[in-house]
Structure formats: C-alpha cells, structure tokens
Amino acid sequence: MTASMSEAIEPIRTAVVDEDGIDFALIELFFFAYRDFTSDPDEILADYGFGRAHHRVLHFVNRRPGLTVAELLDVLKITKQSLARVLKQLIDTGHIVQVQGPRDRRQRELYPTAKGRALALDLARPQSRRIAQALQDSGQGFDVSERACVERFLKAMVNPELRAQIDILPHESR
Amino acid sequence: MTASMSEAIEPIRTAVVDEDGIDFALIELFFFAYRDFTSDPDEILADYGFGRAHHRVLHFVNRRPGLTVAELLDVLKITKQSLARVLKQLIDTGHIVQVQGPRDRRQRELYPTAKGRALALDLARPQSRRIAQALQDSGQGFDVSERACVERFLKAMVNPELRAQIDILPHESR
DNA sequence: GAATTACGTCAATAGTGCTGACATAATTTG
DNA sequence: CAAATTATGTCAGCACTATTGACGTAATTC
Numbered sequence: 001m002t003a004s005m006s007e008a009i010e011p012i013r014t015a016v017v018d019e020d021g022i023d024f025a026l027i028e029l030f031f032f033a034y035r036d037f038t039s040d041p042d043e044i045l046a047d048y049g050f051g052r053a054h055h056r057v058l059h060f061v062n063r064r065p066g067l068t069v070a071e072l073l074d075v076l077k078i079t080k081q082s083l084a085r086v087l088k089q090l091i092d093t094g095h096i097v098q099v100q101g102p103r104d105r106r107q108r109e110l111y112p113t114a115k116g117r118a119l120a121l122d123l124a125r126p127q128s129r130r131i132a133q134a135l136q137d138s139g140q141g142f143d144v145s146e147r148a149c150v151e152r153f154l155k156a157m158v159n160p161e162l163r164a165q166i167d168i169l170p171h172e173s174r
Numbered sequence: 175m176t177a178s179m180s181e182a183i184e185p186i187r188t189a190v191v192d193e194d195g196i197d198f199a200l201i202e203l204f205f206f207a208y209r210d211f212t213s214d215p216d217e218i219l220a221d222y223g224f225g226r227a228h229h230r231v232l233h234f235v236n237r238r239p240g241l242t243v244a245e246l247l248d249v250l251k252i253t254k255q256s257l258a259r260v261l262k263q264l265i266d267t268g269h270i271v272q273v274q275g276p277r278d279r280r281q282r283e284l285y286p287t288a289k290g291r292a293l294a295l296d297l298a299r300p301q302s303r304r305i306a307q308a309l310q311d312s313g314q315g316f317d318v319s320e321r322a323c324v325e326r327f328l329k330a331m332v333n334p335e336l337r338a339q340i341d342i343l344p345h346e347s348r
Numbered sequence: 349g350a351a352t353t354a355c356g357t358c359a360a361t362a363g364t365g366c367t368g369a370c371a372t373a374a375t376t377t378g
Numbered sequence: 379c380a381a382a383t384t385a386t387g388t389c390a391g392c393a394c395t396a397t398t399g400a401c402g403t404a405a406t407t408c
Contacts, residue, residue, distance in 0.1 A: 010287065012287065022298050023298075027298060030208065036331060037204060056205070063198060065186060124196050124198060128196045133330070146327060147200075150324065153320060154206075155203055157210060170189045
C-alpha cells in the first residue's frame with residue numbers, strides 16, 4: 001500500500017485537457033447534474049427513513065404495476081438480497097402490496113397502494129420541475145426541441161441490450 | 175412499521191402516466207444512463223481495490239492540480255471524514271502527492287503523479303467513448319449540435335450556485 | 349497573545365450493495 | 379408420478395461510501 005521507493009514522486013502541475021477523444025467536460029457535468037438531480041427526492045425520503053433504493057423500487061412499481069420480483073430485479077440490476085430489505089420496508093409501511101400471481105402462484109405481483117402512488121408522485125415532482133426548468137433555461141428558443149435531443153442522448157447512453165426494457169415502460173408521446 | 179389496520183389495502187393496477195408536469199420518462203432515462211455510464215470505470219477500479227469515491231477524487235485532482243483539501247471537499251460536497259480514507263489510499267498507492275502550500279503552509283496542495291494521471295485517463299476513456307457513441311447515434315445529422323444541446327442541458331440541471339465552480343474547470347471550446 | 353483556520357484522526361453509525369447458503373412452495377419435465 | 383427447475387424469502391457476513399461529533403496540531407490572522 002505504500003508508494004514504491006524513497007525518491008520523491010514528481011507532482012504533475014498541468015491540468016488534463018480534453019484531447020484524444022477524452023471528454024472530461026461532459027463526464028463531470030454528468031456527475032454534477034446527476035448528483036443535484038437525486039438530491040431533490042433524497043430530502044423527502046429522509047423524512048420517511050427511506051433511501052434511494054426505496055425510491056427506485058417505488059418508481060418502477062408505479063410505472064409497471066404488477067411487476068414480479070424477478071422482473072424488478074432485472075430492471076434494477078441488483079441482487080435479491082439487496083432488494084429484500086427495501087421491498088419489505090415498503091410493504092410494511094403500506095406503500096406497496098404483493099398479490100399472488102394469477103397464472104403462476106409462486107410469483108408475487110407488486111402493486112403500489114394509494115399511499116405508494118402518492119409518494120412516488122411527490123418524489124417525481126421536484127425532479128420533474130428541475131428537468132422542465134433546465135430544458136427551458138437551456139433551450140435555444142428556435143425550432144429545436146431540447147427535450148427530444150436530451151431524450152435521444154440519454155437513451156443512447158444506456159447499454160443497447162437494455163433499451164428494449166425501457167420501451168416497455170409507458171411514455172406520453174412517441 | 176406495519177401497515178395500519180387489518181383491512182386489505184387496495185392495489186392500484188394502472189400505471190402512472192406523464193401528466194401534470196411529471197416527467198417519469200426522463201427521470202428513469204437519467205437513472206439508466208447514469209448507471210451504465212458509471213459501470214465502465216467501476217470495472218477498472220475494482221482491479222485496484224478502488225471505488226467510485228477514488229475515481230471522483232482522482233478526476234478532480236487531475237482537472238485542477240494544486241487543489242487544496244478544502245477546495246476538493248467543496249467540489250465533491252462530502253465531509254472531511256469521507257474524503258480522508260480514499261485520499262489516503264490514493265496517496266499511499268502513489269497516484270496523488272501532497273505538497274505544502276506555498277503561501278499558507280497549513281494547506282496541502284494535491285497533485286496527480288504520472289501514475290495518477292494515467293489512471294484518470296484510463297477511467298475517462300470508456301466513458302468518453304460511450305458519450306461520443308451516444309452523441310453520434312442520437313445526432314440528427316443536420317446542423318444541430320447534439321453535444322452543445324446536451325452540455326447546455328446538463329449544466330442547467332446543476333444547482334445554480336454551483337455553476338460558477340464548473341466554469342473554473344478547464345474546457346476546450348467555449 | 350488569542351482566536352481562527354486547515355488539516356488529520358478517532359469512534360460510532362447508516363444505507364446500499366455484494367456472495368453464498370438454505371428453505372419452501374409451485375410448476376414443469378421426463 | 380417423481381424429479382428437476384423456478385420464484386421467492388431469509389440468514390449470516392462483508393465491503394464501500396457516506397454521515398456526525400469530538401479532539402489535536404500547526405499555522406495564520408487579528
């Protein structure tokens with residue numbers, strides 16, 4: 001764990017620049033943007049003793065009511081054990097209910113309750129406000145649809161094999 | 175922690191839709207995009223026994239060589255204690271060196287070593303590739319600069335009071 | 349000289365992720 | 379029908395990143 005040898009290791013005093021296809025500017029903008037984007041719901045969640053994991057579960061159960069546990073794991077790309085804790089808490093607090101699968105009785109379909117729906121909307125509100133404001137602030141005014149541009153870009157950033165999953169989720173226009 | 179009362183809580187069977195200014199579509203796209211975006215460097219970091227916190231520190235020390243500890247804390251918005259561990263590891267492994275501040279000897283200026291610069295570039299490479307590919311895939315071809323649009327949007331998503339900090343960082347065009 | 353600042357460190361805690369193992373019930377397969 | 383597989387739940391233990399609060403030291407400022 002120690003720096004090899006005893007000679008002084010030379011500090012590099014020049015900043016890295018965006019060269020050779022290295023895009024530090026967008027990399028760090030993405031970091032800052034996502035951090036502030038998630039900070040909005042974080043404050044609300046804290047009041048419930050919940051964290052981001054709860055938010056994500058609540059979000060997707062609201063977006064796809066009747067999801068099974070396996071499907072949810074596949075969307076979130078986490079393990080059963082990681083999901084178990086947060087899902088149990090959301091069920092115990094009456095935000096989500098489990099319903100035995102109609103065809104396959106081993107499955108548990110997950111549905112939001114009115115309480116769970118309300119919380120999901122409360123969490124989405126400040127994030128939506130931030131997005132709307134950002135689109136408005138950054139829009140060029142003209143014909144160019146900032147929203148369409150951003151939506152295309154974000155989707156293209158997702159691993160190709162996962163894009164099919166996204167298309168399952170409800171969307172307004174398209 | 176238990177759902178109040180004994181009556182069955184009704185599951186809501188309809189999916190939430192994007193209405194009343196709620197933008198679920200972009201919210202979840204942002205989640206998916208950021209998750210995959212960070213998965214690239216995560217694999218490399220694992221080889222070093224490092225995590226995302228190490229990546230962030232290494233990134234900003236490379237972007238602003240000579241940063242003091244206090245400045246780094248201000249950029250990352252974490253506590254001294256959270257930084258301490260990861261910074262110590264990066265110093266012990268010879269990725270970052272501390273130099274006593276020239277004016278104020280209490281300060282420790284942080285600089286990357288050649289090793290630290292190399293790792294920062296290795297981590298930025300797959301992320302930059304993903305961004306470039308996404309911009310290309312999503313670009314409309316025409317005159318519209320997808321990159322400019324995305325950069326404006328991401329910057330507008332950041333809390334206004336923090337945007338000044340971003341402008342300090344080196345950038346190519348602008 | 350006293351207060352403040354910059355930094356380091358210690359102890360304790362929380363949230364979220366992981367692996368591996370095991371149990372149960374239901375469905376599918378041979 | 380018996381056996382294998384699948385869907386889910388649960389237990390134990392671990393890792394990483396973050397938190398708060400407290401304390402110490404050295405350097406600077408007032």
